[in-house]
Amino acid sequence: MNKNLLSINDLSREEIESILVTAAKDFLELPKRDIKKVPTLRGRTVIDLFYEKSTRTSTSFELAGKRLSADVINVKADSSAMGKGESLKDTVLTLNAYGPDIIVIRHPHVGAPAFIARYTDAHVINAGDGKGGHPTQCLLDIFSLKQEYGELDGLKVAMVGDILHSRVARSNIAGFRKMGMEVTLIAPPPLLPRGVESLGAEVAYSLDALAGVDVVYLLRMQKERHGDSGMIPSLREYIARYCVGRRHISGDQRVLHPGPINRGVEIEAELADSGENLILQQVEAGLAVRMAIMYRIIVDSAAASAEALEAGAAGEDRADADIKNIRAVG
Structure with a gap:
């Protein structure tokens, strides 16, 4: 490292x-x-x-x-x-x-x-x-998925919620893609960053895009970073369209959330308490x-310092030998 x-x-x-x-x-x-x-x-x-x-x-x-x-x-x-x-x-x-x-x-x-x-x-x-x-959140999420699935290459992850204000999303998009995973972002347009396509993720605007993914990664609404900007028309409308419940999860899909959880906003209480989520494993x-x-x-770091010292000592030895050779020739 x-x-x-x-x-x-x-x-x-x-x-x-x-x-x-x-x-x-x-x-x-x-x-x-x-x-x-x-x-x-x-x-x-x-x-x-x-x-x-x-x-x-x-x-x-x-x-x-x-x-x-x-x-x-x-x-x-x-x-x-x-x-x-x-x-x-x-x-x-x-x-x-x-x-x-x-x-x-x-x-x-x-x-x-x-x-x-x-x-x-x-x-x-x-x-x-x-x-x-x-x-470090990205690393622990990768670890959680590795423990659950074993193989990460080709794993399909959908991240749902306030992408714009989420530091977790920025790290995880990069980290997940580095590990060979495919990422889809699901959010209303005001909660997606400008130039989102450059992040290398697919973009969708409804929970219909959850079909076919392996992992559903939920992000909370970060109202403390919204200020007075009115990022969404109303919280009630957001909940109606983007709050994920058990009815949205099928088969072997697993749910992750970095916390803190806002029950009834991005995740329904029943799903938060269900066996489909890996939240406590995270x-x-x-x-x-x-x-x-x-x-x-x-x-x-200690190993790198030791190698540097060893290399420096070796360089000094070579320099001393060169000087001796020059003197001998002279």
């Missing part, structure tokens, strides 16, 4: 598969053991820096760090100097002075993780940046995958 995980595009398919293998082999069964910790990151420090509210992602990252035996510090915007107007740059410079190994950041502005990476020596993991992306996958990401980002 690279030093940081800022976007799903930072990872090749081979690197994604390596993370999935590590998650499945080393961490998936850990919660079922009597002792739920491993000493992998003992002596390391992880700072979780969250500027937005979160339940699943923040809890998952905190628990992942602790189960890897790292020291985990949670910094929330409303209970720190950030709430007093301190800039993101100054906050990160302050945190960097403590020498953390990993900073996990969630921020409402696109590009914030890449920005702070310029001001810290720590590894930076993007836990969601505005409408930009959510790479939560379980999130812990294993985020442990694997932190493990790989530290281990791979």
Whole structure:
């Protein structure tokens, strides 16, 4: 892996598969053991820096760090100097002075993780940046589908809901396609981004397009990002056309949702409680995958540093030998 995980595009398919293998082999069964910790990151420090509210992602990252035996510090915007107007740059410079190994950041502005990476020596993991992306959610979703289906190439996924404001959609479209899956986006036109065709996904405007897909991926209506723009005529009309229930699901289709769920808006309560959905499996996958990401980002970086030192030493040896040869000839 690279030093940081800022976007799903930072990872090749081979690197994604390596993370999935590590998650499945080393961490998936850990919660079922009597002792739920491993000493992998003992002596390391992880700072979780969250500027937005979160339940699943923040809890998952905190628990992942602790189960890897790292020291985990949670910094929330409303209970720190950030709430007093301190800039993101100054906050990160302050945190960097403590020498953390990993900073996990969630921020409402696109590009914030890449920005702070310029001001810290720590590894930076993007836990969601505005409408930009959510790479760890994408990885845990790929892992969930891998566990359920085995083979991902050719798997057909329909994403339904507020595509325009969804960082999950942006990461997952890219990540799913990288793994060989076919993606269809289903939403009313105002909730689709401009130039949506360039994302490499098919576009549909009704739930009729669910016929023939393997996976139905539901996205909530992100009203907090709509402002006063009136993105849809009415919530009642949206629910009538795009709320998915058990009657829309057939055969071996499975339902995913990144959470939080708005029952009765994008998903009917009966479907949310049914065996067709993999929602809790996604939560379980999130812990294993985020442990694997932190493990790989530290281990791979250490290996790369060791290789660089070895290469540097070898280069110095060759230079010394060349000098000796020159002197001998002279």
